[in-house]
Every structure is written in C-alpha cells, then in structure tokens.
Amino acid sequence: MSYIVFARKWRPKDFESVLGQGHVVTTLKNAISQSRVAHAYLFSGPRGVGKTTTARIFAMGLNCKNGPTSTPCGNCDSCKETANGTNLDVIEIDGASNRGIDEVRTLRENIKFSPSQGKFKVYIIDEVHMLTEEAFNALLKTLEEPPSHVVFIFATTRPYKVPPTILSRCQRFDFKRLSIDEIAGKLKDIAASEKLEIQEEALYTVARAAEGSMRDAESMLDQLVSFCGRKIDLDSATSILGMIGQGVLFDFTDKVITKDTAGILKLVDQVISGGKDIPQFLNSLIGHFRNLLITKVGEDPQSLIDLPKESVERISAQASSFTSESLLYILSVLANAQDAVRRAVSQRIPLELAAIRLTRREDLSSLSSILNRLLEIEKRLESKGSPHAAQPHVQDPHREDKKNPEKNLNLLSSPDKTEEQLAVGVGVKNPLDVSFERICEIWPILLRGITSKKMSVAIFLQAAQPLKLDEKVLTIAFARESRFNKEALEANGNRRVIEDALNEILSQELRIDFKVVEELEKKVSAEEPLYEEYKEETHEVIKSALDIFGGNLKKKGPA
Ligand SMILES: Nc1ncnc2c1ncn2[C@@H]1O[C@H](COP(=O)(O)OP(=O)(O)OP(=O)(O)O)[C@@H](O)[C@H]1O
Ligand SMILES: [Mg+2]
Ligand SMILES: [Zn+2]
Known part of the structure; x- marks a missing residue:
C-alpha cells in the first residue's frame, strides 16, 4: 500500500x-x-x-x-x-x-x-x-x-x-494562522491514531516551528517519523528541526555574506539530501532575513523577533554585514524562489538558482555610495562655471534641502526653472501636456528623484522601461528575468512612491501598472553621449552609476 x-x-x-x-x-x-x-x-x-x-x-x-x-x-x-x-x-x-x-x-x-x-x-x-x-x-x-x-x-x-x-x-x-495550541492539539490526535510515541515537549517544538501552518506542522511530523521511527523525543525533534531552524539559516547567511557560491551550493545539497522540505526551508530563510531586516531598521528587535536572546544577538551581528537595501533584495529573490518552487517540477533548481543569485549579487551597499559620489561630483562640475554646468537639469538636492532629503523631489518643481528644465518637462504645470514621450524624457530624473525618497524602489525600478501611457495609466515593463523586481515594487506601498514622484515631476496624477513582457523594448535610451562636455572628468563612479541606472544624464540644451 x-x-x-x-x-x-x-x-x-x-x-x-x-x-x-x-x-x-x-x-x-x-x-x-x-x-x-x-x-x-x-x-x-x-x-x-x-x-x-x-x-x-x-x-x-x-x-x-x-x-x-x-x-x-x-x-x-x-x-x-x-x-x-x-x-x-x-x-x-x-x-x-x-x-x-x-x-x-x-x-x-x-x-x-x-x-x-x-x-x-x-x-x-x-x-x-x-x-x-x-x-x-x-x-x-x-x-x-x-x-x-x-x-x-x-x-x-x-x-x-x-x-x-x-x-x-x-x-x-x-484565513488565519493557527495557534500553537490548535496545531499541537491536532498533532496529538494524529500521534494517537498513528500510534506514535512522541514527547509532549517535542510536539510543541513542532507546533512552534510550523509558524501557524498546519500543513507545515504535519509534514514536519512526517519527517520526524521517517528519521526517528515511531518513538520521538525532544532531543531528536530539536536536532532535526534545528537543521531546518536556526543553525543552517545562520550558515546559509554567512555564505551569502562571503559570497561563497560553491559553499552555498554544497550547503543546499546537504539540506536537500538531509530530506528537508524545500518550500519549508525557503520559508525559514525568508523568516531569517526578515529578522535581519528588522534588526537593521527596528529600534527594539528583541520585542519584534520571537526568538531567544542569544539568537537575537547573533542575528544582530549578521545584520551588520548587510545594508537594508541588500536585505530587501535578498528577500525578493527568496520570495521569487518560493513562487517558482510551487510551480516548478523540480523544487531544487529554483532554490539553487536563488542561492547563486544571492552569492553573486551586486554590491548594493556600494550602490548608494556610488550615487552619493555622483551627486558630489555633479556639484563640483557645476561650480566650475561652464555655461551648461551652471544649469544642471537636476539640481543638487543637497544644496536646497540638506536637512530633509525626503523633500528633494520638490526641487524638481521649484519655481526657478531653467529653460533646460522646461525642455525636459520638469515641473511643467500643464496637465494636458503629459505624453508618453515626455515620460521617457523625464525617466532618468524620475529614477534619481526616487533614489532620494526610497533607495530600494529606485533599485528595483532600474530594470524597467516605460511601456505605454493609456489615459492616465502608465504601464511599466519588466523583462521576465526581473519579475522579482516587479513583485518588490508591488508590495509595501512602493507603487505609491513612484506615483507620487511622477506627480511631483509632472503635476499629473498618473496610475501605474506593471507588466512582465517577453522582450523589453528600450524606450529610455542610454545611447546618447553622457556628459559629453566633461568627458575627461567622467569618473569611473559616474559610469558605473549610469550603467546601473541605465540613465541618461546628457545635458539637454534649450529645445
Ligand atoms: N484549519 C485547518 N484545520 C485542520 N487541518 C488543516 C487546517 N489547515 C490545513 N490543514 C492541514 O493542512 C493540509 C493542507 O491544507 P490546505 O490545502 O487546505 O491549505 P491551503 O490553505 O489551501 O494552503 P496553500 O495556500 O498552500 O494551498 C490539509 O490537508 C490539512 O491536513
Ligand atoms: Mg491550497
Ligand atoms: Zn454526501
């Protein structure tokens, strides 16, 4: 049977x-x-x-x-x-x-x-x-x-x-997560009918580890039986669940920190050959990186993380190796893998791909420093007094509002508009005047404006291209391989950040729609020579920032 x-x-x-x-x-x-x-x-x-x-x-x-x-x-x-x-x-x-x-x-x-x-x-x-x-x-x-x-x-x-x-x-x-008691109660019934001898404490360990999912609890119990037979004590339960829990999560994270691709693949192999449930493992990883993020941004992590004190301390230590942007990125890669695991025939491949991605990720921490450098360099160029340089089409946010970076975007519609700004449509208050072409023109400004509001949104958005404007709905396209960027932008009010930024630049309430397309058509070109007039000044840093953002910072002369 x-x-x-x-x-x-x-x-x-x-x-x-x-x-x-x-x-x-x-x-x-x-x-x-x-x-x-x-x-x-x-x-x-x-x-x-x-x-x-x-x-x-x-x-x-x-x-x-x-x-x-x-x-x-x-x-x-x-x-x-x-x-x-x-x-x-x-x-x-x-x-x-x-x-x-x-x-x-x-x-x-x-x-x-x-x-x-x-x-x-x-x-x-x-x-x-x-x-x-x-x-x-x-x-x-x-x-x-x-x-x-x-x-x-x-x-x-x-x-x-x-x-x-x-x-x-x-x-x-x-539908709600089940309470630990509800889960433990059903596990007890199952254990009785299946004639398992399982210590009450072990049972509660499973119930806690399931984090509200009855299915997870039941499949953990399945695994315990396949490892321990019908007699399960607390020790074997903790050591087997522990593999899914804490230890292996810290190991995995260490390998992400050191960008050790070979090591992480070996670890993934151990996890799988140890008979662990891949969706559940991904789930635990997501939980772990969520904890890292909370430690990074929260005031009192202990109260938000439901783990013993020693674990929270270890988590804080690991968190210090990441920026919050890179944690967001990692979480989106893992969430994407979780989706893929549900759909794919092989569960192993999406997990391995995610592991590779995480160990080969771009160094997002340096991305924000690149941008800061970029702004600084721009400022230096401005003060050199070239006729173009005197009128940057994006003003240096630091100059206008040093104390409140959140306000930087307002600059884009500040009253002292240069002709140049008008040429690219910055802050033009004619609501009828928004065309798809205009959106393409202001795209690099939009990206940079968003950078100062919410870095992670700009990072996720840089993989995208504007696709079309229907009535008041702007569709933004992502290639299939950047699907996770789209997902990240759909969560947490991120869409709103983009809509607000557009509104600030164009004085126009547009709604945003995201779409995954087979082929990403380049509407916003990076082809034009960048900073033509300052070629010798073009710093490596600018180049890499432009690469990353696909941006177009060419000075536009009056139309
Ligand atoms: N509320 C519950 N009460 C009792 N058993 C439950 C409950 N929820 C889930 N289970 C157990 O978990 C198994 C999976 O549940 P089910 O398929 O209904 O979950 P689901 O919410 O549809 O999950 P998914 O989103 O993954 O499809 C069930 O076969 C059952 O054994
Ligand atoms: Mg279901
Ligand atoms: Zn019937």
Whole structure:
C-alpha cells in the first residue's frame, strides 16, 4: 500500500474538523442553510491553513446527495468524489499552471452546461493571483453574469495581487494562522491514531516551528517519523528541526555574506539530501532575513523577533554585514524562489538558482555610495562655471534641502526653472501636456528623484522601461528575468512612491501598472553621449552609476 503523507491523510472532511477558522466556517455554513450562496468567494491567507480544504468541504456541502447541506454526509458518491478530487461538478484549477487565456476560455465554454449530477458546478481556482491579465479579464466577463448554478471559489496567498475588479465581485474570507495550541492539539490526535510515541515537549517544538501552518506542522511530523521511527523525543525533534531552524539559516547567511557560491551550493545539497522540505526551508530563510531586516531598521528587535536572546544577538551581528537595501533584495529573490518552487517540477533548481543569485549579487551597499559620489561630483562640475554646468537639469538636492532629503523631489518643481528644465518637462504645470514621450524624457530624473525618497524602489525600478501611457495609466515593463523586481515594487506601498514622484515631476496624477513582457523594448535610451562636455572628468563612479541606472544624464540644451 502506498504511503500517504499526514497532511493529505488528515485533511478535514467536514466543517467541524477545520481548526482555527471559526469565522469562515460559520458564515459558509449559514450561507448554505439559508440558501444564500454567493457566486464568487475569495479565500485568502497564508500557506497550509485550510483554504483548499474548506473550499472542498463547501463544494461537498453544496452537492451532497442530501444537500445543499452544511453537514455533508461524506459517504455519498458525490461527497466521496469531491474528497478525492474526481467529482465532475467540482472543478479544481491550479492558477499557477493554468495561467492563460485559453484555460479561462475553456472554462467559459464549459460553464454554460449544467452540472452533470450535482446541483452546483463549483470552480475552485487555486493561486488565482497567478493568472495572466488577459485571463483575469476573461474571468471577469464570467463573473459579471454567472449562470445560477455556478459557484467560484478563488484561493490565494497573495490577495493584493488579485485585481480589484475581481475582488469587488467576491465575498472575501481571510484565513488565519493557527495557534500553537490548535496545531499541537491536532498533532496529538494524529500521534494517537498513528500510534506514535512522541514527547509532549517535542510536539510543541513542532507546533512552534510550523509558524501557524498546519500543513507545515504535519509534514514536519512526517519527517520526524521517517528519521526517528515511531518513538520521538525532544532531543531528536530539536536536532532535526534545528537543521531546518536556526543553525543552517545562520550558515546559509554567512555564505551569502562571503559570497561563497560553491559553499552555498554544497550547503543546499546537504539540506536537500538531509530530506528537508524545500518550500519549508525557503520559508525559514525568508523568516531569517526578515529578522535581519528588522534588526537593521527596528529600534527594539528583541520585542519584534520571537526568538531567544542569544539568537537575537547573533542575528544582530549578521545584520551588520548587510545594508537594508541588500536585505530587501535578498528577500525578493527568496520570495521569487518560493513562487517558482510551487510551480516548478523540480523544487531544487529554483532554490539553487536563488542561492547563486544571492552569492553573486551586486554590491548594493556600494550602490548608494556610488550615487552619493555622483551627486558630489555633479556639484563640483557645476561650480566650475561652464555655461551648461551652471544649469544642471537636476539640481543638487543637497544644496536646497540638506536637512530633509525626503523633500528633494520638490526641487524638481521649484519655481526657478531653467529653460533646460522646461525642455525636459520638469515641473511643467500643464496637465494636458503629459505624453508618453515626455515620460521617457523625464525617466532618468524620475529614477534619481526616487533614489532620494526610497533607495530600494529606485533599485528595483532600474530594470524597467516605460511601456505605454493609456489615459492616465502608465504601464511599466519588466523583462521576465526581473519579475522579482516587479513583485518588490508591488508590495509595501512602493507603487505609491513612484506615483507620487511622477506627480511631483509632472503635476499629473498618473496610475501605474506593471507588466512582465517577453522582450523589453528600450524606450529610455542610454545611447546618447553622457556628459559629453566633461568627458575627461567622467569618473569611473559616474559610469558605473549610469550603467546601473541605465540613465541618461546628457545635458539637454534649450529645445
Ligand atoms: N484549519 C485547518 N484545520 C485542520 N487541518 C488543516 C487546517 N489547515 C490545513 N490543514 C492541514 O493542512 C493540509 C493542507 O491544507 P490546505 O490545502 O487546505 O491549505 P491551503 O490553505 O489551501 O494552503 P496553500 O495556500 O498552500 O494551498 C490539509 O490537508 C490539512 O491536513
Ligand atoms: Mg491550497
Ligand atoms: Zn454526501
């Protein structure tokens, strides 16, 4: 008989066994018993907390032979088929592997037909945020006039990536992380039925390490059994989980610091051959780098990091080897790897690629120093009094507002505009005057302006090119290999930073859309000679900063 992992074997089959999501379960049960089932639901929340499980139970309740019922019998053909994924009326689509318009078109074709046996056709679309824009648009049409027998359940770990047009048509439920007690409770039940002898303390160690994900807890328990057999004590639990936990994370980070590519690949190999779960390892790495970042920027890391004091001290020590920009970069690479691991056939490759990337990363710490140097050099050039040099098209932020670098951008629309500034459209207050060409012209200024507001945003944006301007929506394109930059910009109000900067330069409220394209067309050229008139002065530092930013600092004469 084939072995079924705990997480699957112990998947709840009725609402009562779904732990920790009381608010969701109650509302869904009421919806069925009061015949107020909506056409579309969105289940959002972290990994392994019961989104897919709850979607299946809901579908079971709708189509149970006694149904619709909030207490599906679990024994009729329909219930059994739903539980094992063979029910023709319960269609599960993985948004990560069926991202495109074709899949959604097929869905729209089939949706017209009534359910084959049940009362409802239930579409469960997992990882819905991964769908392409076109697929979303097609889906939206379906959502606008859904046939009465259709229920959509979308599940996602990243609700902020689902377009608002879709969100607004869904009833939304936020799933929560489970508490340590809830997790430990279920682990106890599993241990009892599986006849495991596991120390209470060991069990709690697992529950804590799972960080709220029941699936993670169950797969850790699986690993413990495969290492220790049916008898598990605290020591072996900590040493095995410890490999996933602290020690190996510090090692990994040391190799990132020393940029030891060979060493990190060896470590990754040990981690994998030690039987560790790759998604979970990535998760722990992300947690670790998050802690490093918090130590870097936070006032009182101890209160924000849920670890023993010694660990926090070690974390502080490691954090001092990074700038916060490089930590942000590392986090985005890891998050990207995590996404790739879910989609890829091989889990190993995305992890290895991430490890290579991290050890070969550009030295972001020097990037900010390059920019500072650049500004300084520019200032020096200005004071030399060449007619052009006297009127830089971007003024030196230090000159105007030394104390408040946040305000630097305002300079760009300061009243004493030079003709030159007008020529590139800086601060021009005619709202009708914003064209795509103008945006291309001010692009280097935009990048540098953002640099002074939020360095990391500028860094992520430098891989991009403006693509098109429709009405008031500016689309910014990224090549596939810079997808993680796009993701980073979508998070944490970063989009807003760019929008505000554009607004400050153009006096125009534009919205920003990001897009990944097959081929990145260069709209902003770096071809023009840079600082032609000061060639002999062109410092290495400027060159590298320009390389990095793809910028164009050529002085533009009056038009
Ligand atoms: N709330 C819960 N109560 C009991 N068991 C749970 C719960 N959440 C998850 N599990 C266990 O974890 C396994 C995976 O859960 P599920 O597939 O529903 O997670 P998910 O939220 O859809 O995660 P993902 O975002 O990774 O798809 C289940 O088979 C079950 O064993
Ligand atoms: Mg799921
Ligand atoms: Zn049934």
